[in-house]
Amino acid sequence: MKMLSLPEKNKRLKRLFHPESVAFIGASNKRGKWGSIILANLINGGFTGAIYPINPSEAQIQGLGAYKRIADVPDIPDLVVIVVPPQAVPAVIGECVAKGIQVGVVITAGFAEVGTEGERLQRKMAKQAHAGGMLLVGPNCNGIMSPPEKLHVAMPPIYFPPGPMAVVAQSGNVATSIARRAMKRGFGISRFVSSGNEADLHCEDYYTYLSEDLDTRVILSYIEGFRDGRRFFAAAKEVTRKKPIIMLKAGATRIGAKAAKSHTAAMAGSDLAFEGVCSQAGVIRAGNMDDLTNIAAGFVGQPLPAGRRVGIVTAGGGWGVLAADACAEAGLEVPALSKETIQELDEFLPAWWSRNNPVDLVAGLKPDHLEKSLECLLRCLTIDGILLLGIMPALPLDPLPPSAGPEAVEERCQVLLETIGEVFDKFMGLAHHYQKPVIIASELPFSVENLESRMALMLGQRGYVCYPSPEDAAIVMASLAVYAEYIRS
């Protein structure tokens, strides 16, 4: 690994995510085996390059002509996928190096995570790859994906749409959970890496590559521990100057750290030390998988705030109180409104409005109050960003009679979704005009199965999110503010 220069390494990583051909060692016809499931996923994912299944005893695998050994393939594949028993892996790597293959994904488990014998085997495998200048993803991982290339070399049969988020995780199932959360919010994936035991490539290698990757706008990462803390820190510090890294770190507690050790042989280290590394390297920390995705979406769609002073506009008082609490807990300020702003709001809000931040529209039903209040706060010089809670006042509110048939319901849903799209376009246009983030959290005026997920997809495709709770919105705002401070520092 150390023998390769950075440009050389990145060239190979480019091959990993943009291969023209893939060899698959351990390809199988047997239903239920990973060598069958992952190959099926690669084929079904629509990869358009050549696929070479390798199997010593079958002539055809899943309809493709198979080869007995990698040496027999009439081409040098750009990428090799390895799904053979652990004891066989070092020899297979040797064959791949001999063939001239430059990068491989080792799915196989049973290495450093299972103890001393596995560690020995893992070192042997890595040594063999290093000697031949071959890069390795894994072992003990669930694969990689590159949705813009329709490359799907991974366990879960889920085909993420292409989009701005890269996922790098030291756990395949967490990587999948994160990408699913992004997909449900209508955001696609640029690259997906389950880095496993990181015998060769570490998460920081992927970060560095992704910092120059044009398809990636934000990096979402889950880690259980560093392999090399100093190297991680140096790489992350460079990358965050170019793109945000949002990080979920496991093993923060003694019990969690023990679980991490037996999962991917990771040494979790002290959580306090990790917190220090993050804040000095500009890495944004998330508390869980939902926050991670929510924050990343904020970075895709929002301008960065100039400070931590938040204005809250709410269509319902309770959400305003919860948001105020959440802002305080996230280290944001909720300053009093200036006299001028109060005067401006007095001109159109009802006499009994709160005259406070949060600006409570008090179950107001005038559609334009929301937009006018938003603009008042955006113009206010002592406010850096807005939490807008409840877009109902701007939506058609007439209740659906219970007698409404499915067609009438669908028609109403269409109108509602269209209006929501227009409202978001308008409000996010204001956000970008004033260069202040406008984080919107809301529910819908009526409850129809599917409507929320349809709204999420529609908005996500435009780069927006309608967050489900006031706390989510506050957490996103705080993350934008922390990153903006780091970038300015």
Next chain:
Amino acid sequence: MKMLSLPEKNKRLKRLFHPESVAFIGASNKRGKWGSIILANLINGGFTGAIYPINPSEAQIQGLGAYKRIADVPDIPDLVVIVVPPQAVPAVIGECVAKGIQVGVVITAGFAEVGTEGERLQRKMAKQAHAGGMLLVGPNCNGIMSPPEKLHVAMPPIYFPPGPMAVVAQSGNVATSIARRAMKRGFGISRFVSSGNEADLHCEDYYTYLSEDLDTRVILSYIEGFRDGRRFFAAAKEVTRKKPIIMLKAGATRIGAKAAKSHTAAMAGSDLAFEGVCSQAGVIRAGNMDDLTNIAAGFVGQPLPAGRRVGIVTAGGGWGVLAADACAEAGLEVPALSKETIQELDEFLPAWWSRNNPVDLVAGLKPDHLEKSLECLLRCLTIDGILLLGIMPALPLDPLPPSAGPEAVEERCQVLLETIGEVFDKFMGLAHHYQKPVIIASELPFSVENLESRMALMLGQRGYVCYPSPEDAAIVMASLAVYAEYIRS
């Protein structure tokens, strides 16, 4: 209020939730007015009793014969709903008392939450009601619902199905948000109260009534502050012996407390003091609206654990690590496994399994490993409850080919949902057999729009939840353990 005995008060509260007739003062034909929207909701909700709209200038309101004044109604309505401007409310209450009405819901805002003048008006209104022995919900609230009675006197046009959860909240929009979250998980609502400024009835009055209400199994509450701390404490302490109260408290921070004051005139008080009240009264605290609903669902479907020792079975290592962290943070223990349990697991798990708690099935694909591991841990004497993470190994996993048409996809979804139902029945049967909670968190093996919400509804109707993340599962387990300790103490 103090004049009424408890049985007398509860008799009137029963009338509130089970009225045979409802008068509606401020009923309107004008679209967009609350007097029109709420009346439409009451009619559309399917209420089968008599509805008497009161309006001084219209003969018909929304198709119903209207009365000029409450005095003209040819009956003594069980319940009155009041949606007239604040200045008019005290006089209207006087008329209701004269008519002999015993309970009313005041929707109107513009009382104590807007300052001294409003406070005066609120006191005047309450005095008038007290003098006549009439109970009041509100003012400044979004209404009440009693879904088993098809009684829907509230702003949001959402008809919650009847079910085991009662919602009592000092915010109408938070009450609605909580009930929506319950509904999305397939759980219905027994009673819904937006208690508003609590000029007369306080949240503790509702708790006391609900503790004897046969339709209610668990009370979900949002509060911004007590009106009378000692009275709240005494009532809550009695109620929690009979039913759990799960509580979200706002105004925990200085900023939030300020927002609460201008929302419902509530004095939030110190969060530390509130924490003390909760732990001494057996009230379970939730961190946000999602946790609140998740925890309440746990109380509906799970047996209580005998202690805090958690066994974790996970189909994916990363979720196991996140769960271990979350358990530690929630005050749970994740003890090492006994020799006997390890031996039992050794008999069927692959040689490289973690031999630790969490029990990591390491991407195992054998369908029965999950159930067998679960039973091993349930039998273990040093474990009080189980987190089961990932039910995929027990489900049909074959990927759907991308060419599959909508019928094939639907057929696959049906099979999957049926299998999930069977798996939950089996696992929850084990939970009740061993009298240890089994909290399940999982994603689905493939991603089809709607599948998750369909699964949630199907499971919720059986009293089960498939939690979306390992942290959720840990929080639910911790809440069950804390309540169980309180009940045993």
